[in-house]
Amino acid sequence: MALTKAAINPRILRAKYAVRGPLALKAEEIKKDLQKDPNSHNFKSVTFLNIGNPQQLDQKPLTFVRQVVSLVQYPELLKSPSPLFPKDTLNRARTLLQHIGSVGAYSHSKGIPYIREKVAEFISKRDGFPADPEHIFLSAGASSAVSKIMSMVAANSNVGVLVPVPQYPLYSASSALTGSNFIGYYLDEKAGWATNVEAIKKSLADARKNGVDPKLLVVISPGNPTGSVLRDEEIRNILRLAKEENLTVVADEVYQTNIFKSHASDFVSFKRVWSELCAEDSSFQNVGLVSLHSTSKGFFGECGQRGGYMEVVGMDPEVLDELYKMASIELCPTVTGQVITETMVNPPKAGDESYEVYAKERDAILSTLRERAMQLYETFNKMEGVECQKPQGAMYLFPRITVPAKAVEQAAKENLAPDAFYAMELLKNTGICVVPGSGFGQEENTLHFRTTFLAPGGEDLSNAFVNFHKEFMRKYS
């Protein structure tokens, strides 16, 4: 065998991605069992709460978005349009086609110039500060943007990247793949998973003591898996730190429309605060900032379409050229994903024929998410030894669990971390697939799991969690 596991790139072996890790593989297996024999388990189906995949659960796509995409895919429909299509949808598709030509052609590697202009307009309007289309790179979701930036900074084996813990494991995985040193900084669970600049400074100092050279500071707001939303002042402090310490900031803001306004701060973008700081002190213009957005999250939930963008500011123009070269080696992001990005940054406006349906669908999705989030949150906090921070946004809860000593022993026997054991038992007994906290990172001697709150199921889902937990605690007490 020419290529054995022992012979391949060790960076790949080191990379871990728990969201689709052993728990998810076991869940796929059980799903197959159930297809063959619906009575093979104590439940009828697997509930995939391991991944924020709204349309795999019961979220419907937005009518406006899908209409535009179907029209640009098959422009013949524009000639004798079905009464299904409102006028503004038809016009939108026509305008897009004028700028795109065919969605089957490779586009500009940074994305279609017209769509990048629309993204820049969206950012300007959102922040009250200008954005330059030349600083915008359309991407396949946010993941492909992250891997480019991670690769860009990984100049040698001393380079480090600062990442919150708990984190979305894309960051640890791409750090491993590109050969940089992962430097975790702890979020403050008791303060609703707040980002503490002192914690970042501590990790920074420890890393330097170990000869690591931190280059990148990753921040996720609203947080994944925590849902925590950063406030203006916190962002200022982070950018000030970045300036002092010569760090480039990656602001993962893919959940920017998933915020529970009743009790969370409004979304504030890093780009806005960066622009404010630049206005106060022009030397901030040299603080590198990469902001990520995606069509996969928010109320769009168009994960499978692979749309998104990154905005890159404070960067040496020569580095931008290198980013462009990297994009060109991949040819271009999916053009349909680019189209969906355009509909995200330029949705129907009040008065447009599509607006009413669009607004209704959007509001229904957002209020359902909120309901489900609050219901699960309350459920978890009723469970013995479980503590869950109040969700502020994003799509996940990250409850802290305590398991009895006997369960820890049993986990060790099965060669599993205690939280992985808990999650595996949950899966085997209820069909619910969550991800153990160890996949995201957690403070020593704490245990968690991540679950999306996207799933329908209401009472039944809550009861499944409660009953399993009761039985688990009874069994191992």
Added chain:
Amino acid sequence: MALTKAAINPRILRAKYAVRGPLALKAEEIKKDLQKDPNSHNFKSVTFLNIGNPQQLDQKPLTFVRQVVSLVQYPELLKSPSPLFPKDTLNRARTLLQHIGSVGAYSHSKGIPYIREKVAEFISKRDGFPADPEHIFLSAGASSAVSKIMSMVAANSNVGVLVPVPQYPLYSASSALTGSNFIGYYLDEKAGWATNVEAIKKSLADARKNGVDPKLLVVISPGNPTGSVLRDEEIRNILRLAKEENLTVVADEVYQTNIFKSHASDFVSFKRVWSELCAEDSSFQNVGLVSLHSTSKGFFGECGQRGGYMEVVGMDPEVLDELYKMASIELCPTVTGQVITETMVNPPKAGDESYEVYAKERDAILSTLRERAMQLYETFNKMEGVECQKPQGAMYLFPRITVPAKAVEQAAKENLAPDAFYAMELLKNTGICVVPGSGFGQEENTLHFRTTFLAPGGEDLSNAFVNFHKEFMRKYS
């Protein structure tokens, strides 16, 4: 500035991608000039012959394909279908949706199981040997598959990858990005760019002498940029060599339906020959083979949709697991691209309502390509000091040019390679954008350029080449 060019990953600096390199950037600039002032140059428009991008030129998408995609994007169209949609198209969309759910959901990271089954059926039928859906990974075009395999083998700084010269620069670029050593082996221009096993052996021996450890052997058939089609016996010899030398083979077969049957061999897949060899000698089952296909090329030309697949055989199952993990970090290939892959491997059949239109469109595209290829080929061979091998397939010609000494001097003054100078002059004088041979690699003291033969223009295009060349030769003689 936190991130300067000098501080970034040197592998990125080393990567080159000429197809979208300086010539293409200059062409984009000229295009912008012409948009501002149509009289700014001696021509009215830029002709992008630097990239195989059929639908950017005048190729129309296949009706069947786009109908299916528009239906799966907006399933409401299935409820009261427009008379535009034939019955089999509607049924196809329904079947796909049954297996996919929503195209907006993340799919299985290897691709939708049903579509992988269809790919396996296609391969079995094409080759007469079985294919296993578990060995198939759907991908975003072929590029993302190449970068995974290149990354997989790059275990240390001694690893080498054998690549034909001239090559498609994705291979040199991803070798540079992943830090392996690029080992070129020369194709035999006089023999119609044939692949010569002796040339591979020579490069292999030279590499080993230099302490390089070759792991991967890339073969492109039909060739890019050469169009050369490998025959059964040549493939056998390559696979035998791979076995002897413990190399994993990457067979880039994305142009498998672009073959001029009148004078080229039929397409033979590496997988078929591998299967035949395995039947004769079971030890071939340990020869790793990665075969690539794409929806971007062929008569589909759906570049912007980013569809494709790789089939991986002869590989340690643990290595397959690692490939799966890498795919899962990227979440999933674009689902629309997956759908298009399904329509490619499972097109309408005789008797289906869509069949006639499908076959007519397919045949028209293929015969147009052939016509254009032959016309350009004949044009080039009429030009002084230009020699072009007869095209057998793919989408490009790679003529060899000789330029006068004075042109070489002028090129040096402008800090350009002589072929880059020739291509730059061509662009500035005619608006035609080709890629200099140096971007693909060529034997020392030879000069070439690559052009697609996809463009319309007929006589006018031929005349533009001929007149420019005459004037160039006159000026520098």
